[in-house]
Amino acid sequence: MEKRNVILTGFMGTGKSTVGRRLSSRLDYAFVDTDEMIVSRDGRAIADIFSEDGEAAFRAWEAKVSRELAGSSGLVIATGGGLMLNEHNAHLLSQEADVFCLRASSDEIVARLAGEPDRRPLLNVLNPAGRIQQLLDSRSEAYGRFTQISTSGRSVDQIVEEIVRCISVT
Numbered sequence: 001m002e003k004r005n006v007i008l009t010g011f012m013g014t015g016k017s018t019v020g021r022r023l024s025s026r027l028d029y030a031f032v033d034t035d036e037m038i039v040s041r042d043g044r045a046i047a048d049i050f051s052e053d054g055e056a057a058f059r060a061w062e063a064k065v066s067r068e069l070a071g072s073s074g075l076v077i078a079t080g081g082g083l084m085l086n087e088h089n090a091h092l093l094s095q096e097a098d099v100f101c102l103r104a105s106s107d108e109i110v111a112r113l114a115g116e117p118d119r120r121p122l123l124n125v126l127n128p129a130g131r132i133q134q135l136l137d138s139r140s141e142a143y144g145r146f147t148q149i150s151t152s153g154r155s156v157d158q159i160v161e162e163i164v165r166c167i168s169v170t
């Protein structure tokens with residue numbers, strides 16, 4: 001039987017890459033991180049793509065890797081927090097896949113996102129906590145389209161097991 005991909009989406013700092021890596025070993029699937037794909041294809045850090053070419057250039061990379069990954073199988077794919085908010089990307093990647101949206105409270109996200117400006121230029125502003133809240137508000141409806149997995153107060157293994165249970169009943 002063909003292994004359907006598992007896609008992880010959700011806001012920055014909700015643990016998509018950490019959970020994705022652990023889930024891929026648990027399922028014996030390969031692991032892919034779309035931000036890492038973009039950095040390795042482009043050769044620059046995400047912050048440099050944003051500052052030198054603009055956000056639109058980064059979103060074009062996301063569209064490109066989504067096309068590349070469409071039709072694949074047996075992968076756990078951790079997506080950058082904005083990738084699945086684009087309907088075209090979401091359509092391409094969701095076809096043969098189970099999609100899960102990791103959730104955390106804004107306080108937890110603020111605490112987890114201290115640092116890492118190279119990967120998260122959207123938060124490289126004077127008031128990152130305010131920006132996080134603003135982005136969470138504007139994205140909440142779009143994230144709400146996917147199966148929700150709460151990460152609050154839970155270990156990586158607990159989150160992985162919940163996703164495995166969801167996959168086995170679909």
Ligand code: S3P
Nearest residue numbers: 011012013080081082119120121
């Ligand atoms: C983004 C999230 C980041 C990265 C880029 C834009 C977003 O990935 O793709 O900075 O728009 O939410 P993570 O969600 O892995 O932090």
